[in-house]
Amino acid sequence: MPQKYANAARATLASGISDSATSITLTTGEGAAFPVANAGAVTVSSTMGTDWFKCVLDDGSAIEVVYVRSHSGGADSFTNVLRGQDGTTAVAWSAGAVIGLRVVADDMARTLTGAREVLTAARTYYVRSDGSDGNSGLVDSSAGAFLTIAKATAVAATLDVGTHQLTIKVGNATWNENVSLPWYAGTTMPILEGNTATPASCFVNPSGGGRCIDNPSGRRWAVKGFKVATASGAGYGISAQNAGSYIEYGQMDFGACFLIQVAALNGGQCSAAANYSITGAAAYHWYSFDVGSLVSVASRTITITGTPAFSSAFAYAARSAWVYAVSNTYSGSATGKRYDVVKLGVIDTNVAATLPGNVAGTFATDGKYY
Numbered sequence: 623m624p625q626k627y628a629n630a631a632r633a634t635l636a637s638g639i640s641d642s643a644t645s646i647t648l649t650t651g652e653g654a655a656f657p658v659a660n661a662g663a664v665t666v667s668s669t670m671g672t673d674w675f676k677c678v679l680d681d682g683s684a685i686e687v688v689y690v691r692s693h694s695g696g697a698d699s700f701t702n703v704l705r706g707q708d709g710t711t712a713v714a715w716s717a718g719a720v721i722g723l724r725v726v727a728d729d730m731a732r733t734l735t736g737a738r739e740v741l742t743a744a745r746t747y748y749v750r751s752d753g754s755d756g757n758s759g760l761v762d763s764s765a766g767a768f769l770t771i772a773k774a775t776a777v778a779a780t781l782d783v784g785t786h787q788l789t790i791k792v793g794n795a796t797w798n799e800n801v802s803l804p805w806y807a808g809t810t811m812p813i814l815e816g817n818t819a820t821p822a823s824c825f826v827n828p829s830g831g832g833r834c835i836d837n838p839s840g841r842r843w844a845v846k847g848f849k850v851a852t853a854s855g856a857g858y859g860i861s862a863q864n865a866g867s868y869i870e871y872g873q874m875d876f877g878a879c880f881l882i883q884v885a886a887l888n889g890g891q892c893s894a895a896a897n898y899s900i901t902g903a904a905a906y907h908w909y910s911f912d913v914g915s916l917v918s919v920a921s922r923t924i925t926i927t928g929t930p931a932f933s934s935a936f937a938y939a940a941r942s943a944w945v946y947a948v949s950n951t952y953s954g955s956a957t958g959k960r961y962d963v964v965k966l967g968v969i970d971t972n973v974a975a976t977l978p979g980n981v982a983g984t985f986a987t988d989g990k991y992y
Contacts, residue, residue: 626657626675631723636698638719641712641832642856642863644888646688646700646721653698656723661691663702663865663889676707676726681719686710687726704838704864706802709776712838714855728779738780738807744787747774751795762791771801771814771826783808792816792848798829803837803845803869811870816847821875821899824848831855831880837890840866844895851877851902859883859904862890865914872896878930879904886943889914897923900956903930907956907978908937908945910967915943919950926954926978935959936979939967939989948972955980963989 633652639645661674675693677700679686687710691702706712708728747759753767759774760766768774774790781788787810794817806812814835816824824847826834831854837843850859857880862869867890876883876899883904886892889912900907908917917937936956939945940963948971960976961983963969968990977983985991 625729626659626673627725628655628657628675628723631655631657633721635715635717635719635721638716639714640856641705641714642887644701644703644705644864646703648698648700648721650698653693654696656690656693656700658695659690659693659700661702663691675723676729677721678724678726679715679719679721681715684713686713686715704840706800706836706838707804708779709772709802709804711772711800711802712833712836738782740782741784741786741788741808744789746789746791747777748791748793749774750793767793771797771799775802775804778806778812779804781806781808783810783812785810788812790814792824794823796825796827798827800828800830800832801826801835802833803835803839803841803843805839805841811842811844813844813846818847818873821847821873822849822901826850827877828852831857833858833861834879835860835869837862837867837869838864840864842868842870844870846871846873846896849875849877849901850879850883852879854880857881857904858885860892861885861887862892863887865889867891868893870895872898874898876900876902876904876907878902882906882909884908884917886910886915886917888912891916891918893917894919894922897925899925899927900930901927904932905934906936906938907932908947910939910943910945911941913942916946917944918946920946921949923951923953926952926956929954930956932956932958932979935962935983936977937961937969937983939963939969940965942966943968945969947975947977950975952978954978957981959983961985961991963991965989
């Protein structure tokens, strides 16, 4: 069977987890109540052939839906966990938080309707600061648009887009949300679109820090027309994590980020489809980590204003991950180390082009920069 269930499967965390952790350790002896999951690192769906299950993390003040893709029978640990699913946001949890296998709203929606809605034509959902999450989302007005990006992405997660274009258009405002791009059925890549002419007018700036726009879903999303900035926590501008997760980005404004502006993690990939700007500092601009991860930016103009400082390096690659940065034009300047390549990482500029920064880059003997 695909998605699995169990009666009264409930446990507590033996130790705390960060908002990006993909492994969870349970209190000794409590893992036996949960089903076996053998999906591994593949994309999950309600109709796939391998086994997985949903859990809800809950500490009485917040909840998070996660997809557990690997669990051996009786083991007190879960691995290959997809975080922040079904319209929820990945957050850090302390030891003692409750984790339980529950039927959630998405499960009930699929049960009541019998199947996902299959699109027969292109569809656009609108998000506005004067909208309401009780609206249909289908009309660009205060009476028709959604109020939150989270509502629009939660609706997207219930659809089978087939070969039709799904677009979420976000109006000008400051959006204090951690945007998590969900899994969807179908083949055509959805678009999350802000203001492509003036990205700073559509500002994703999470009030609690953390990831601005994150794709942990194992599916492909296009993201364009946003300014992103985040001041604390796992402070990423855009991030694609897990194998199959992909963000095609462009017409973006990367403001100050606590850690990374563009992150490809654990097999995720980010690719620039258009020119963009950097207006703020970070530890890293491009960060590619772990086998299969890739940041690809080729033949783009990157406009840098304000001489931002990159405290660790402009570009970083490690553990057989790649940064591909060929034939780009960098307008403006930055400070900090140009690149850092370690542990079999590769940064490919084709002709060893000079990346932004004022300190020479470094690479370990097992890394490659050219």
